[in-house]
Amino acid sequence: MSxxxxxxxxASTLRGGSLPKWSPWAIAAGSVVAGLxxxxxxxxxxxxxxxxxxxxxxxxxxxxxxxxxEGRRQAKDRVATSMVWVCFIVAVVPLVxxxxxxxxxxxxxxxxxxxxxxxxxxxxxxxxxxxxxxxxGTLEQVxxxxxxAVPVGVLTAIYLVEYGRGKLARAVTFFVDxxxxxxxxxxxxxxxxxxxxxxGMGYSGFAGAMALAILMMxxxxxxxxxxxxxxxNELREASLxxxxxxxxxxxxxVLPTSIxxxxxxxxxxxxxxxxxxxxxxxxxxxxxxxxxxPFSGPQxxxxxxxxxxxxxxxxxxxxxxxxxxxxxxxxxxxxxxxxRAIARWKAPKTGR
Amino acid sequence: xxxxxxxxxAPPPTPRSSSxxxxxxxRGATRPGDRVFLxxxxxxxxxxxxxxxxxxxxxxxxxSLALSKNxxxxxxxxxxxxxxxxxxxxxxxxxxxxxxxAIIAMALAVPVAVGIALFITHYAxxxxxxxxxxxxxxxxxxxxxxxxxxxxxxxxPHLNGLFGxxxxxxxxxxxxxxxxxxxxxxxxxxxxxxxxxxxxxxNVSREVFRQAPQMHQEAALALGATRWEVIRMSVLPFxxxxxxxxxxxxxxxxxxxxxxxxxxxxxxxDIQASLLDPGGGTFAQNIAAKFNEATVFGQDALIASGLxxxxxxxxxxxxxxxxINRRKEYSGANA
Numbered sequence: 241m242s243x244x245x246x247x248x249x250x251a252s253t254l255r256g257g258s259l260p261k262w263s264p265w266a267i268a269a270g271s272v273v274a275g276l277x278x279x280x281x282x283x284x285x286x287x288x289x290x291x292x293x294x295x296x297x298x299x300x301x302x303x304x305x306x307x308x309x310e311g312r313r314q315a316k317d318r319v320a321t322s323m324v325w326v327c328f329i330v331a332v333v334p335l336v337x338x339x340x341x342x343x344x345x346x347x348x349x350x351x352x353x354x355x356x357x358x359x360x361x362x363x364x365x366x367x368x369x370x371x372x373x374x375x376x377g378t379l380e381q382v383x384x385x386x387x388x389a390v391p392v393g394v395l396t397a398i399y400l401v402e403y404g405r406g407k408l409a410r411a412v413t414f415f416v417d418x419x420x421x422x423x424x425x426x427x428x429x430x431x432x433x434x435x436x437x438x439x440g441m442g443y444s445g446f447a448g449a450m451a452l453a454i455l456m457m458x459x460x461x462x463x464x465x466x467x468x469x470x471x472x473n474e475l476r477e478a479s480l481x482x483x484x485x486x487x488x489x490x491x492x493x494v495l496p497t498s499i500x501x502x503x504x505x506x507x508x509x510x511x512x513x514x515x516x517x518x519x520x521x522x523x524x525x526x527x528x529x530x531x532x533x534p535f536s537g538p539q540x541x542x543x544x545x546x547x548x549x550x551x552x553x554x555x556x557x558x559x560x561x562x563x564x565x566x567x568x569x570x571x572x573x574x575x576x577x578x579x580r581a582i583a584r585w586k587a588p589k590t591g592r
Numbered sequence: 593x594x595x596x597x598x599x600x601x602a603p604p605p606t607p608r609s610s611s612x613x614x615x616x617x618x619r620g621a622t623r624p625g626d627r628v629f630l631x632x633x634x635x636x637x638x639x640x641x642x643x644x645x646x647x648x649x650x651x652x653x654x655x656s657l658a659l660s661k662n663x664x665x666x667x668x669x670x671x672x673x674x675x676x677x678x679x680x681x682x683x684x685x686x687x688x689x690x691x692x693x694a695i696i697a698m699a700l701a702v703p704v705a706v707g708i709a710l711f712i713t714h715y716a717x718x719x720x721x722x723x724x725x726x727x728x729x730x731x732x733x734x735x736x737x738x739x740x741x742x743x744x745x746x747x748x749p750h751l752n753g754l755f756g757x758x759x760x761x762x763x764x765x766x767x768x769x770x771x772x773x774x775x776x777x778x779x780x781x782x783x784x785x786x787x788x789x790x791x792x793x794x795n796v797s798r799e800v801f802r803q804a805p806q807m808h809q810e811a812a813l814a815l816g817a818t819r820w821e822v823i824r825m826s827v828l829p830f831x832x833x834x835x836x837x838x839x840x841x842x843x844x845x846x847x848x849x850x851x852x853x854x855x856x857x858x859x860x861x862d863i864q865a866s867l868l869d870p871g872g873g874t875f876a877q878n879i880a881a882k883f884n885e886a887t888v889f890g891q892d893a894l895i896a897s898g899l900x901x902x903x904x905x906x907x908x909x910x911x912x913x914x915x916i917n918r919r920k921e922y923s924g925a926n927a
Contacts, residue, residue, distance in 0.1 A: 289753055289754070289757060313818055313821070314818060316818070316820055316821075317818035317819055317820040317821070319820075320819070320820035320823070321715060321819065321820070323707065324707045324708075324710050324711045324714075324715050325711065325715070326707075327703070327704045327706075327707025327708055327711065328707065328708050328711045328716075330704060331704050331705075331707075331708050331787075331790055331794075334747070334787045335728075335731050335787070335790075335791075337742070337746060338731075338734065338738070338739065338742045338746075338787075341742055341745075341746050342738060342742065391636075392636045392639055392640070393636075395632055395633040395635075395636035395637075396633065396636040396637045396639075396640055398633045399630075399633035399634050399636060399637045400637065402633070403630055403633060403634065404637070408634070408637065408638070409637070411641060412637040412638075412640060412641060414913065415640060415641055415644050416640060417909070417913045417916075418644070418906060418909050418910055418913065419640065419643075419644060420909070421841070421844040421848075421905055421906075421908070421909030421912075422647070422848075422902070422905065423844075423847065423848020423849075423850070423876060423901060423902070423905055424848065424850065425848065425850045425876045425879055425880065425898065425901070426647070426651075426848065426898050426901060426902045426905070427647075429651060429879070429894070429895050429898040430646070430647040430650055430651060432891065432895070433650040433651060433653070433654040433895055434646065434650045437654060437888065437891065437892075438650070438654075454643060454647075457640060457643075458640075461640070485623045485625055485626055486626050486629075487623075487625045487626045487628070487629035487630075488625065490629070508733070511733050512733065514735070515733075515734070515735020515736065515737060515738070516735070516736075517735070517736065517737045517850065517851040518850040518851060518876065518879075518880060521850075521880055521883065522879075522880075522883055543735060543737040543851070546737050546738070546741060547737055547740075547851060547854075547855070550740075550741055550744065550745075550855060551855075558745070561741055562741070565737070565738045565741050568735055568737075568738060569734060569735070569738055572733050572734070572735060573730060573733070576729075576730055576733050577730070580726075580729075
């Protein structure tokens, strides 16, 4: 700039033209109007189509204007930006709708009565009834699953991080990864084949809990492993240097340091298996009555309850399905948010 | 604890002592407490392997019981009649439905998910990016049965318009012709699955994009690249393997999804030429639908189809892991 005196005339060639800052908003507004106009003119009645037409007009319009004023490269850039915004909006619509509809429709019959009564003598067509039996079932099954999966998962993670070298550790790591991808219904079929078909046991909450535990283990292993890896090695070395045995070092130094993260992982895993329907459908069978004993007889469970009430198809049962879905989402969301809050507060301090 | 015990244990004690025990001795891990703890934690690891093996063995055993009596060809039969004497059943319809719905889901979800991930990392205003990422994290935890309920009651009526439009303008292809039944078809399933796997793919892709080297991006900017050119030249090439593995994880979910498909699809046991006409089925949906009235033999037949699903998801996930493990830090298992 300083050594080459640039005249005003040439300055304009160094800077290409550019659209004013408000142009994306103007184009967006214009395309919404165009979308409405075209849709009404063509007599389309689906609002989704209106939105899609507006989105297409928006992307094309952006390209047209930008290509004329700013040149091809800038136009491509603007199209990419508008595509990314469109992607975001397109994806947000169904996800917001999901939450909104569940809240709106679920609130209709969601009250204390609904939480504290079972479906004992309530026919599908009748109003009333509730999810008490399903809550009991879900809590017991998820509780038993956690009792099985958490110790195994945490110990496996300890093995992988603190001891694991060589072939066995590599095999375990690989199969934990693969295990995260097992479809829930396959876990259900496995327990069905060996517990019910081969050992001859009946359908029960415990059978479902075993399948849930299989789904939960890899998640716990994975998250615990990540947390243990965050524990600074200096802590371990300091403890070992004081002559503390390795197992006490792990129990008294490593685990307490990472307990916040491990709790988070476990809560996320619990949240994940709480919503599993397929294994429960195969193994717990479902009932309308309260069964407090997870070891004998069919139990109910919240996800299964939603499915059965939906399948019944009457207005009253559909209302109940939505209310139960609301209860399930609330439960899962509270677990999730709690877990993330703990993760933020108790994150292991990695030193400097 | 003290030096004397250390020194007494130093010489390799028994002929059995392999390199493993010598390594343990070197690390001073031979106290009884240590041995118990090591045994416990190693035992847990082995238990996981045993469970995986047991899943394969038990499913194969029960499946073989059913397959040995099957009169039809398991792979090509278009029927599922386990009650007949002799029984005839095959997975052709299920395999077709599972693959088609998963392909639709991937085709819809992957571009959009990459878009959202880019939006969060590179386009959204700073203050918006964090909260959006948090919300999408939460959405990944919404149970599939809730997606199923929403899909069946809210989404399905909304698809009438789309289906009508597709039939009018693309009906001549045959794939998009529509006879006007309720829109509970493979395309509906694909759309719902796409919505379900969107958060997972977004989360993993986002993590990868966030780790794209800042230096490369700044270098590209300094050379005069536009934002899109920066992304195309430095972010996307860096994140490619991460996006592929994220998609594979999503694919694994889509293949094994049960309840969302069971609530939305109105199944028939045949293959529809059109994606818009109701019919078809998937492995998981078929198991859930047929299970309650199945005899023990019928359950064995369903287990056989489950075994196929197990193998397919194993391959998909194994491939995803293989890609991830080449770049270890993006393991998406926590997503």
